Amino acid sequence: MQRNPDHSPAAARPLRIATALQVMVAAGNGLAYVALALRVYQETHSTLAVTMVLLAGGLPVLLLAPVSGLLLDRLPMGRVLAVAGLMVAASLCGLALAHSLMATILLVLGFGVADSVLQPGLTAAIPQLAGEVSVLRATSRLQGATMGGTAIGPLLAGVLGSLGGTSTALFLDAGVSVLFSVGISTLGLRAARTSAPQGADDGMGAGLRYLRRDRPMGLLVVVVSVMLGFLGVTMVVELFLAERVLHEAPRAMPS
Amino acid sequence: LITAWTGGMTLGTIIAGRLRSRLLAPGIVLGLVVLGLGVAGGALSPTMWMAIAAYGIGGVGDGVQLVGARALLLQRAPAHLAGRACAVFTGATSGAISLGMGVSAFLVALLGVRGALLSAGVASIAAALAALLLGLHHLQGEPVPEMLPATTGTRRAGEHALIS
Numbered sequence: 317m318q319r320n321p322d323h324s325p326a327a328a329r330p331l332r333i334a335t336a337l338q339v340m341v342a343a344g345n346g347l348a349y350v351a352l353a354l355r356v357y358q359e360t361h362s363t364l365a366v367t368m369v370l371l372a373g374g375l376p377v378l379l380l381a382p383v384s385g386l387l388l389d390r391l392p393m394g395r396v397l398a399v400a401g402l403m404v405a406a407s408l409c410g411l412a413l414a415h416s417l418m419a420t421i422l423l424v425l426g427f428g429v430a431d432s433v434l435q436p437g438l439t440a441a442i443p444q445l446a447g448e449v450s451v452l453r454a455t456s457r458l459q460g461a462t463m464g465g466t467a468i469g470p471l472l473a474g475v476l477g478s479l480g481g482t483s484t485a486l487f488l489d490a491g492v493s494v495l496f497s498v499g500i501s502t503l504g505l506r507a508a509r510t511s512a513p514q515g516a517d518d519g520m521g522a523g524l525r526y527l528r529r530d531r532p533m534g535l536l537v538v539v540v541s542v543m544l545g546f547l548g549v550t551m552v553v554e555l556f557l558a559e560r561v562l563h564e565a566p567r568a569m570p571s
Numbered sequence: 572l573i574t575a576w577t578g579g580m581t582l583g584t585i586i587a588g589r590l591r592s593r594l595l596a597p598g599i600v601l602g603l604v605v606l607g608l609g610v611a612g613g614a615l616s617p618t619m620w621m622a623i624a625a626y627g628i629g630g631v632g633d634g635v636q637l638v639g640a641r642a643l644l645l646q647r648a649p650a651h652l653a654g655r656a657c658a659v660f661t662g663a664t665s666g667a668i669s670l671g672m673g674v675s676a677f678l679v680a681l682l683g684v685r686g687a688l689l690s691a692g693v694a695s696i697a698a699a700l701a702a703l704l705l706g707l708h709h710l711q712g713e714p715v716p717e718m719l720p721a722t723t724g725t726r727r728a729g730e731h732a733l734i735s
Contacts, residue, residue: 548671
């Protein structure tokens with residue numbers, strides 16, 4: 317067995333490819349949201365319109381969670397993720413061409429529906445991708461890749477947007493999504509559903525019921541969600557802090 | 572500020588990946604405290620650079636909890652439920668972030684910019700302390716046995732893995 321100097325097993329090929337794909341997806345998401353938010357704001361000058369676009373992308377992840385989870389558990393995971401990637405690509409192509417607010421919101425909704433499968437799917441696939449690497453190390457690797465992509469995305473949106481306009485950026489992002497779909501299909505993810513023990517809870521709401529049954533884990537999910545709720549507050553308020561408070565501080569000091 | 576937070580998160584994900592299994596749950600709780608301290612520190616910073624430093628530190632905590640909570644979920648959830656458990660987790664966290672963003676304007680109007688940010692930081696630390704009181708730092712990444720109809724009388728079957 318090939319080993320790293322720190323004596324942990326080397327990442328297998330599927331995990332390495334998945335890491336690269338994760339960077340692409342996260343960068344693409346960041347690029348799309350920043351480019352769209354800017355375009356909608358430039359065209360409407362309405363923060364409400366921007367909020368509606370962002371909500372259209374985010375709400376399906378919450379509302380469709382039971383359905384998305386069931387699809388991921390019941391159908392071949394690689395194919396489900398590949399189809400979701402193609403749906404993202406189609407939505408992005410539509411967004412590159414559409415300019416009315418209603419069309420933008422509907423297409424972002426389509427993007428959000430696909431994302432409701434991609435986000436949990438890429439996490440649920442980790443044990444299959446990890447190989448000899450521990451689930452913790454594989455999760456660390458993939459989440460690190462997500463953060464890298466998240467940092468690159470807005471930067472790309474700015475550069476591509478200024479060079480070729482928002483539509484070019486969105487078309488390029490669509491191409492990246494097609495590449496993701498092809499890549500995820502080659503990783504050898506589960507082709508058949510994992511059979512549940514006889515008589516086990518296996519319905520659409522089984523994920524939620526599992527978290528109620530595994531009380532400590534359920535509580536951790538609640539605590540983390542509450543924390544992220546407060547983080548959501550900071551995501552908006554930090555913009556005001558940077559613009560209104562800290563930028564004014566040096567000017568205020570001499571007086 | 573955002574770059575500092577993202578940079579800190581990337582460092583946090585690397586740190587979390589190198590933690591020993593038994594230190595993962597305590598690492599998550601500590602990460603949540605650090606996250607709250609980072610936000611509160613940012614709120615109290617008199618200059619941009621101090622806020623950036625505080626946010627960098629807060630991001631490290633966020634990165635540790637990000638990896639830790641997902642890894643624990645994947646290790647504990649039954650394999651046939653992995654997709655549904657991850658979907659609930661993703662849905663809950665995304666919904667919470669959206670809700671937080673939604674109420675942020677109200678909080679700013681009520682408490683001011685620094686007050687809103689400070690309250691978010693302090694509330695985050697309080698939530699982390701609640702996790703500590705609930706004993707979540709004892710969570711272990713062991714699979715939870717499926718509760719079959721014959722064993723439904725065992726109300727809290729999953730708690731066997733909560734080592735006290």
